[in-house]
């Protein structure tokens with residue numbers, strides 16, 4: 001009897017983990033060259049420290065890539081998956097290297113919508129060479145390797161262990177370089193779209209998931225029954241609502257900070273709440289949430305977008321204007337008059353090339369006078385969106401005359417400054433906000449009628465505690481300093497009298513747990529607006545006013 005010929009490919013059967021590990025090494029080292037090139041061009045990471053940062057980042061990316069491969073490591077799946085990774089990475093590397101692009105959801109939409117002529121324009125021998133060397137070559141090698149068969153139960157255990165080990169590698173690497181990592185990723189957001197080939201997979205996932213997510217094109221109206229509920233014959237009030245930026249409650253002298261960062265507010269008759277929690281840890285997360293009637297929990301689970309607090313105040317008949325000295329209102333002011341002050345050339349506020357927050361008070365009377373008279377007769381609500389303490393270049397937020405705490409970090413690479421210098425630069429921004437708020441109160445005092453100021457920040461900031469800088473960590477793991485925000489109220493005697501407001505009642509809430517969930521309803525309470533969305537139990541002012 002003739003023995004059956006045993007068909008084997010060259011070489012011994014490979015353990016699947018060896019293949020995933022080799023593929024990971026290849027992917028991190030070669031198709032990520034555009035990322036490594038970009039890193040060497042960054043001013044923040046140079047010399048030995050830069051090298052260690054690069055190594056740490058490479059280990060982190062390797063951990064992330066291998067964790068994903070560990071989940072996909074099944075006998076018939078492994079080679080197709082590795083092929084997909086290698087070819088995606090090769091083409092991604094080519095486009096990033098040649099065109100200086102990064103790969104995000106928009107780019108994937110561009111690719112999907114490309115017509116054959118455009119695609120042909122992109123085809124050239126460099127692309128083929130890149131696909132050949134970075135993609136086809138390792139794929140050719142891969143398919144020639146026999147893979148050792150592993151009983152499925154051991155495969156499950158092996159994959160779980162390899163997944164855990166990969167995640168540990170990822171977490172430990174990022175922890176070791178966190179200081180540089182946080183700042184580099186924030187200053188150069190494009191880098192996250194250069195991690196190859198995960199950038200492509202993530203972007204494709206985003207594009208594919210879009211129809212399943214909420215309908216972002218549609219905005220549900222709110223406050224359609226909005227009206228004013230004020231005492232009969234009440235004089236129209238002016239309410240200034242200052243939307244603070246990156247202000248941590250603990251660095252305000254009036255909140256017990258050991259440094260006197262708020263000498264001017266300390267002399268005003270204000271109430272400062274000390275136990276206020278933000279909705280998110282970034283502007284993009286907090287701002288729309290603050291101005292939503294839903295509150296944090298419902299806002300995060302919402303199935304459609306809604307209009308904002310501004311729309312309700314506008315529908316109630318008030319004269320509403322949004323003045324923005326930052327990067328815009330994230331859509332919440334889309335349907336009311338708004339002004340950006342960032343590009344003004346007003347001396348001295350804009351002399352340093354960037355307009356400091358006081359510019360928002362410049363010609364404010366004129367801006368209000370331009371609002372419809374019939375609305376002004378019912379009341380005025382001015383929102384002022386501060387640049388505040390926006391990092392990492394704290395030193396740019398403050399005019400030279402207000403830099404009381406020295407020496408200050410004058411770089412945006414915070415981790416290269418002494419920690420105390422970072423704190424000094426940050427505290428100078430709080431001291432300038434103190435000045436700005438006091439000037440705002442002074443502006444209100446010039447009006448004889450009822451007026452009030454409400455100042456609440458969007459989120460806090462890390463200033464080097466546990467090597468954390470800036471903000472934006474996932475809420476569940478973010479330190480309290482990123483989530484505790486100031487909430488300061490000044491109320492003119494005329495308004496207090498008109499509304500029967502008891503200041504001691506508000507003062508009693510100083511340590512009460514309050515959050516951005518209270519914001520929408522409290523601003524409504526202060527302005528006297530009411531609608532079906534208004535919830536009295538979340539209005540910190542209403543409960544202290546005469547019924």
Ligand SMILES: [Zn+2]
Pocket residue numbers: 245246282283284458459
């Ligand atoms: Zn912010």
